[in-house]
Amino acid sequence: MERIERQELSAILLAAPGWAPVGLTMPDKHMRERAADTLAATIIEKLEGVPAPDINQLRLPL
Known part of the structure; x- marks a missing residue:
């Protein structure tokens, strides 16, 4: 298993949905x-x- 650097893990956690850390x-x-x-x-x-x-993909309401 490859070691994950602290900075990389921090960036990944910041990219998670905002409700997840609060949850x-x-x-x-x-x-x-x-x-x-x-x-x-x-x-x-x-x-x-x-x-x-894809950032160019439009989101459709559910």
């Missing part, structure tokens, strides 16, 4: 688990080189 502090167990899963997924995506979404 780790919530009293609700399920919210903390979802937040941790989102942060882990963000780290894995960035380290594996999954391409970022």
